[in-house]
Amino acid sequence: MSIVKQSINFISSPLAHIVNLSITHGIIPDQIKIVCVVPIFKAGDKAIFSNYRPVSILPCFSKFLERIVYNCILSYLNDFHILCDNQYGFRKNYSTTHALIDLNDKVSSALDRKEHAVGVFSDLSKAFDTVNHEIPFDKLYHYGTCICGLVLDWVKSYFNERSQFVEYNVLRSTSHKIRCGVPQGSILGPLFFILYINDFNKIASNLESILFADDTNLFISHKDPDFLISTLNCELSKLSKWYRANRLSLNLTKTNFMEFKPCQKSLLRTLMWLLMRQLLHRSMKQSFLV
Numbered sequence: 001m002s003i004v005k006q007s008i009n010f011i012s013s014p015l016a017h018i019v020n021l022s023i024t025h026g027i028i029p030d031q032i033k034i035v036c037v038v039p040i041f042k043a044g045d046k047a048i049f050s051n052y053r054p055v056s057i058l059p060c061f062s063k064f065l066e067r068i069v070y071n072c073i074l075s076y077l078n079d080f081h082i083l084c085d086n087q088y089g090f091r092k093n094y095s096t097t098h099a100l101i102d103l104n105d106k107v108s109s110a111l112d113r114k115e116h117a118v119g120v121f122s123d124l125s126k127a128f129d130t131v132n133h134e135i136p137f138d139k140l141y142h143y144g145t146c147i148c149g150l151v152l153d154w155v156k157s158y159f160n161e162r163s164q165f166v167e168y169n170v171l172r173s174t175s176h177k178i179r180c181g182v183p184q185g186s187i188l189g190p191l192f193f194i195l196y197i198n199d200f201n202k203i204a205s206n207l208e209s210i211l212f213a214d215d216t217n218l219f220i221s222h223k224d225p226d227f228l229i230s231t232l233n234c235e236l237s238k239l240s241k242w243y244r245a246n247r248l249s250l251n252l253t254k255t256n257f258m259e260f261k262p263c264q265k266s267l268l269r270t271l272m273w274l275l276m277r278q279l280l281h282r283s284m285k286q287s288f289l290v
Helices: 002-006 008-025 060-079 096-112 135-142 150-159 188-196 225-245 267-288
Strands: 034-041 052-057 116-123 163-168 208-212 215-222 256-260
Touching (some): 002 008, 096 208, 096 256, 135 150, 215 225
Antiparallel strands (some): 116 215
16 A cells, blocks of 8 residues: 555556446456455464454455445435434444443433333344345345446445455465455445344334444333333344344354343342243244354
8 A cells, every 4th residue: 555655646547547437337347356365363272263363455446446435325325314323333423432322321211210121232143254245235225216226236246256365474375256245344345234234123123222333232121021021032033034034143152131120129020030031042042043
């Protein structure tokens, strides 16, 4: 990138020409869709693959093209308020702090009403790497006239015919096609992902959701614990169908739930909450595994 910055006065015109051709024809050159994956050692035994974190390095010229399209699509999404308000990830002026404040408000309000509340905190398993390449096109087309026709062709070209190779020290693997997932380290990848899961909060109407990219947090409260249990499990069943339809699965090791209740409530309900823990754990195992 330093070389590009130093020579930008000489390459700006041909670069602008290539960008304009890409947008007007709805095609992205295959040369800027090649990803170099570099494994970075984290900790532990160096002979174990899981102790390495794969870092994707994209061609720097792809960032110019992506930034232009990103600004256009994001402007359209913001003008028509398409992105759900409870998505706090990969958005300007949104952060984990806002998500925590939202959760705190929900819990505090429930306790003020003397209600029992349950928060389900879940994490998607390799969410960015498992995004299906066919499903996003129907969702993007659904969001309006801006994301159809030539723009949709450009997006299809963005996903299709991508390839990657692994480079470690002086060794390089052969190149292979990428059949699923959004490009990590890209500019458009995170935006396409939050659009991919943008309809999440419409599935379970009785649950309040707080999203931060692939971290999905659900919240429900009610004065009757029995009603709360039955409603929560029913809504989780609906969400399990959504996960399967979108080819996504939960990471059960990072998925849990927490009970919030007024301190003056009787401890005689402890047995009921233990039963609820079993029901929730069983529901998550049976419903969310793909």
